[in-house]
Amino acid sequence: MCQHCENGENMMKAAVVREFKKELVIENVAIPEIGKNDVLVNIKACGVCHTDLHAAHGDWPVKPKLPLIPGHEGVGEVVAVGENITHLQTGDRVGVPWLYSACGQCEYCLTGRETLCLHQQNAGYSVDGGYAEYCVADARYVVKVPDNLDYVEAAPIFCAGVTTYKALKVGEAKPGDWVAIYGVGGLGHVAVQYAKAMGYNVVAVDTFDEKLELAKELGADKIINPLNEDSAAFIQREVGGVQASICTAVSKKAFDEAYRSVKRGGKCVAVGLPPEMIEVPIFDTVLNAVSIVGSIVGTRKDLQEALQFAAEGKVKTIVETATLDQINQVFTDLEEGKINGRIVLTL
Ligand code: NAD
Numbered sequence: 001m002c003q004h005c006e007n008g009e010n011m012m013k014a015a016v017v018r019e020f021k022k023e024l025v026i027e028n029v030a031i032p033e034i035g036k037n038d039v040l041v042n043i044k045a046c047g048v049c050h051t052d053l054h055a056a057h058g059d060w061p062v063k064p065k066l067p068l069i070p071g072h073e074g075v076g077e078v079v080a081v082g083e084n085i086t087h088l089q090t091g092d093r094v095g096v097p098w099l100y101s102a103c104g105q106c107e108y109c110l111t112g113r114e115t116l117c118l119h120q121q122n123a124g125y126s127v128d129g130g131y132a133e134y135c136v137a138d139a140r141y142v143v144k145v146p147d148n149l150d151y152v153e154a155a156p157i158f159c160a161g162v163t164t165y166k167a168l169k170v171g172e173a174k175p176g177d178w179v180a181i182y183g184v185g186g187l188g189h190v191a192v193q194y195a196k197a198m199g200y201n202v203v204a205v206d207t208f209d210e211k212l213e214l215a216k217e218l219g220a221d222k223i224i225n226p227l228n229e230d231s232a233a234f235i236q237r238e239v240g241g242v243q244a245s246i247c248t249a250v251s252k253k254a255f256d257e258a259y260r261s262v263k264r265g266g267k268c269v270a271v272g273l274p275p276e277m278i279e280v281p282i283f284d285t286v287l288n289a290v291s292i293v294g295s296i297v298g299t300r301k302d303l304q305e306a307l308q309f310a311a312e313g314k315v316k317t318i319v320e321t322a323t324l325d326q327i328n329q330v331f332t333d334l335e336e337g338k339i340n341g342r343i344v345l346t347l
Pocket residue numbers: 048049050051052054159160163182183184185186187188205206207208211226248249250251253254270271272273274295296297298334337341
């Protein structure tokens with residue numbers, strides 16, 4: 001029972017996926033009950049990630065639960081605390097990330113690679129997420145929102161921020177090296193800023209000129225639209241290839257170009273999740289000693305670090321707000337590439 005439910009009926013508003021590829025339905029559903037290790041979060045804002053669109057479409061080999069409340073950039077206020085939890089209290093400001101929980105005991109959890117845990121749960125995918133007025137979270141995996149960040153600007157850091165910050169770390173470029181950011185959407189627009197804050201030179205790549213203009217405003221040193229010229233050829237010619245290319249684009253073609261944009265010994269970091277295959281020439285991979293590596297969100301520690309960049313003003317999310325009722329239009333706009341930065345639902 002939630003004492004904070006003002007209408008006394010223990011109901012909340014949520015956007016629900018009932019069937020893949022169908023519109024989300026705005027429903028009144030029961031406020032979930034918390035377990036001993038959980039907190040109940042009164043969601044104030046939740047970013048809309050392209051992953052939520054993949055979830056609602058059932059795009060990937062592993063399907064989400066149905067019905068599903070999507071959302072893994074939900075931030076808000078703790079309103080109830082499970083009996084085992086001592087490190088959080090009501091009133092704390094927290095976010096509920098993709099890594100909703102992990103086992104804490106396996107090889108991956110024990111070696112600081114909790115995002116690889118085979119027993120993990122994922123917010124807005126295997127369990128309900130932040131497109132709702134309330135969300136249950138495993139208290140051990142929520143991360144606090146820094147005091148000076150408001151909910152709306154903090155929300156996208158919980159996925160877009162931490163994911164690209166981690167991907168740049170995985171790319172192992174040194175300050176002064178060139179990196180390429182493929183896709184300047186929700187993820188890419190913060191990736192450009194993390195890359196600059198980490199001391200890299202940045203080439204931004206997107207098929208929309210408005211997004212490239214945004215990338216430039218956010219610090220990108222060079223921009224290239226692959227509709228005008230092969231981006232890999234441009235990058236090889238202009239800067240001799242990049243040490244790391246971070247591909248956030250939902251496009252097989254972008255992955256192909258991201259792979260060819262790296263210099264010898266460089267890394268192509270796969271982040272975007274189009275449900276397709278990439279083909280890689282063995283000869284070039286061997287001779288150029290190029291790595292292709294996947295990177296999946298980030299750990300709680302990565303998330304704390306990513307939030308710190310935002311708290312210090314080194315990374316600023318570009319957000320527009322929408323209401324829960326507008327979610328289907330937001331999904332359409334996201335699919336059509338019409339969104340600059342991130343849309344954040346306010347509740
Ligand atoms: P988004 O739609 O906001 O951004 C994608 C961007 O790619 C858009 O700006 C689009 O114009 C651009 N693009 C499309 N085709 C391109 C091309 N050929 N070349 C260059 N750019 C191109 O999506 P998002 O929320 O940033 O998410 C991007 C992808 O990352 C999704 O597939 C999502 O599921 C995935 N994702 C992965 C992780 C992870 O941990 N690996 C985390 C979050 C999201």
